[in-house]
Amino acid sequence: MSTPHAIRIHEHGGPEVLRWEPFDPGAPGPGELRVRIGAVGLNFIDTYHRSGLYSLALPSGLGLEGAGTVEAIGEGVSEFAPGDRVAWGTGPVGSYADVRVMPADKAVKLPDAIDERTAAAMMLQGMTACYLLRRTYRVQxxxxxxxxxxxxxxxxxxxxxxxxxxxxxxxxxxxxxxxxxxxxxxxxxxxxxxxxxxxxxxxxxxxxxxxxxxxxxxxxxxxxxxxxxxxxxxxxxxxxxxxxxxxxxxxxxxxxxxxxxxxxPTLFHYTSKRADLLATAGELFDVVASGRVRIEVAQTFPLAEAASAHRALESRATTGSTVLLP
Structure with missing residues (x-):
């Protein structure tokens, strides 16, 4: 199997600071999953992390959203098993990779009706829409x-x-x-x-x-x-x-x-409790599976070319959701 790679930043700045590098994700520790990533969601907050508007400890990975398949589980993880399809949209950063280790309590199981690209395109943006419309101001x-x-x-x-x-x-x-x-x-x-x-x-x-x-x-x-x-x-x-x-x-x-x-508001506060995360993701899955909301993956980029995706997003050249493919 090829060496895992990730987009990492060693300094804050423009899209040119994004580097595609080999790295060792390691084994999952207690309460963690190791996930083979199939698709990564691109979001404006990624550009804030890259630029330093929202500062990260450097060097750092990027990306809060993605979907993939569980490869291994750490001690104490009972909700997931290797082979499960999962998605996440609230971080922690590190989704711009082909493999990652992440907290199990930030992942949710993907329903059969939703593929990885759709999930990666909708978790952060869709759960954001969910809390905005259903909780922050409850639309009637x-x-x-x-x-x-x-x-x-x-x-x-x-x-x-x-x-x-x-x-x-x-x-x-x-x-x-x-x-x-x-x-x-x-x-x-x-x-x-x-x-x-x-x-x-x-x-x-x-x-x-x-x-x-x-x-x-x-x-x-x-x-x-x-x-x-x-x-x-x-x-x-x-x-x-x-x-x-x-x-x-x-x-x-x-x-x-x-x-x-x-x-x-921020999505992170609205989903900080596991029960709220599951309820928000569940409501999103239901409205998408029912056809009332269609997720538009309008652009895809190779993950290694994330800098091009950032330029497109920041220049208002994109519509709908953008997915990065490892």
Whole structure:
């Protein structure tokens, strides 16, 4: 068998710091699995880890999400056995590899109906959409919500899921092609944010009422406008910062704009308990297996060429989910 390889970084920086290197994953210790990885999910948080926005102890692997087959189990592991198909989406980092050792309590068994590429494309983004729509602000039938980056990985899943729950979805996109993609995935009102004032369009679409919630993974470029899209007592969910960190605000601003709720959640807190992880993954598997949500693997890259994938993601050249293949 060939020597295991992984993408590793020895310094923070641009995509050029990603190195494809041989490494020894070692044997699984107590409570751990050794997994042969079949597919790896690409996420914006990977670029934050690489750049140092979210700092890692160096040298480090990358990647929080993937799917594969259990090769070996460590002492005390009873939930899994060699040969089981598993997926994970909450880390720890190290998924950019062809083999990895990881905590068993971060993995979930894959249902037969879901293949490894689909799983790698949906675990982090799909569980993110799940907690956002089902727990952070619980979408109800009849709600109108705004989803930024509606043609992205989380966006396409969230638009479909919110529509399936009976909500009207407004989404921002960067091109006519992305508008068509979002519209085909449950977004009733795509807004071309480069050509239109998204705040004015939201007010127009809602007859001046505003939306019940904004789901914003973009950050700095959209945050203040998003507050102006909300109805009184609306919920502002800022869950990412692909355009840069959100500027500081005074809490009084939330009162002035309608006694708004503001939260900055992470998937890790929503799945830190094993029971919550299993429930979130289970709800995601159900909605995908039922066909209510389709997972779009729009791009694949060889894992060794992860730098090219990072460049594509950061330049807004991707849609849907991107999978890296060892």
């Amino acid at each position: 039938a009849g709600d109108t919500v705004l989803v930024h980056a509606a043609a992205g990985g989380v966006g396409l899943i969230a638009c479909q899921w919110a529509a399936a729950l009976g909500a009207t979805v407004i989404g921002t996109v960067g091109s006519k092609e992305k508008a068509g993609l979002a519209a085909a995935h449950g977004c009733a009102h795509p807004i071309l944010y480069r050509e239109e004032d998204f705040v004015a369009r939201v007010k127009e679409i809602t007859g001046g009422a505003g939306v019940a919630a904004v789901y914003d993974g973009v950050g700095r470029d959209t945050f203040l406008g998003s507050l102006d899209c909300l109805q009184p007592l609306g919920t502002m969910v800022t869950f990412g910062n692909s355009s840069g960190p959100v500027p500081a605000i005074e809490p009084l601003l939330l009162a002035q704009k309608g006694s708004l709720f503001l939260t900055r």
